[in-house]
Amino acid sequence: MMQKPSNARGTRDFGPKEMVKRNYVFSIIKKHFERFGFQNIETPSIENLATLMGKYGDEGDQLLFKILNSGDFLKDISSNDLTSGYKILSQKIVEKGLRYDLTVPFARFVSMNRSELPFPFKRYQIQPVWRADRPQKGRYREFYQCDADIIGSDSLVNEAELISLFQAIFSELNLNVQLLINSRKVLTGLVDALGMIDKFTSFAIALDKLDKVGWDIVKNELSEQGFEIEKLNILKGILEFEGSNDQKIANLKSFLTDSEIGLAGLKEIEDVLSFSADQTNINFDVKLARGLSYYTGLIFEGKAVDLAFGSIVGGGRYDNLTSSFGLPNMSGVGISFGIERIIDVMDTLELLPAVDSSACKVLFTYFDPKGQIKCLSLANSLRANGISCEVYPDITKIKKSFEYADKKGIKFVAVIGSEEIKSGLISLKDMINGSQEELSLLQLTEKLS
């Protein structure tokens, strides 16, 4: 019996129409990556599980897709192993996993190729990643990440370049965005000033959801962690402070006077902003925390202004990404474009092209075997001149080929019948306005070039 086919959970097919839209966004991002001097690399979909495990926290480890060993994966398993729980057992029958992000494979790559790469090394990578997450709106089990990183330089010029890159890409995509920036050091300074330096992670997680859940919930969560109410009230004033980036920095300076690291963070933000000629869509936001634990310096996050859709860009500076692969002291900074969400947002705002600019321009059609042969050779002449075209494959009612061209959005149909073969001309019909004209091959080539 035939069973109804379906996609694996959380995965999607992309038909020709979707691919036109996706390729449009991908190509613009790729173009700007290269314009800023980033070099393309790819890494395998499959990594050794040892490379991936422990890099994303306990939650992340659970979301890794694991690949069962091939062959008789049970041959070395004892009955004792079978009763010791899935965690122990899976270590013995699973050695590989699907990549969870592009950053960790990149770190492995840099560590392995350190002697051959030019440093600072700037790479970009656009590949799918997999997470065994529960799918939701804007969240899939297979999705593309689109990362650009600079590793091996701690200059703030790199941060400034990434901000320029961000602005260049969204300017061309014509999507209205805002970039929030902050520094992990400022956050550290804040926890320090609150006297709770050992609670940094809980503090960052609570702060990160302030916009979503409101101050009261964040306050309760922090006071349960042991933060003092009076100090939290002072914090509230800082978080709610409104003004220009410079005013916010000045305001925080007075609060962080005793925190060396906090002031250093503020200085970094000042410096990076001073590199940026256009600051209209850049906002210093103390509330920005970002979940990933490997960030150590400046962090940033991009959001669409016209549509609430979560963050569509994330990034920041990290100091020790490659140290777990045996390459210490490599400072890097990276930006990741959430391309699936960018596409979703732009699709909703109807900013994506509906027609394929690379589509065929002409469909050749005919009535008999003589016309068929003629069409094949005419098509190849056009192709030799860089014009994309196709030949309708079947001898059938001519109407069929017109419907086909219409559905595929092919703009012209060239008809070759006995009259055309006799005259040596081509009847070319414009499918948009319905007009028809007779052209020589030369005229046709010129018309479509």
Next chain:
RNA sequence: GCGGUUGUAGCUCAGUUGGUUAGAGUAGGCGUUUGUGGUGCGCUUGGUCGUGGGUUCGAGUCCCAUCAUCCGCCCCA
């Protein structure tokens, strides 16, 4: 991992308190004086009602389970 929503034709959905051969629109196919598409008209192919159990004389409709879906939460892009 937790809570809720929804599963009927390729797609969007209707289907009254359980009651004969499960409907519509749209898409697809064929035709509409055969060398011309988009709009019209006529005909027509598609469904063991997500799957598996149960209650009943009788289940698309009620109950249980399971899978999928979408929406929240955790987390994340």
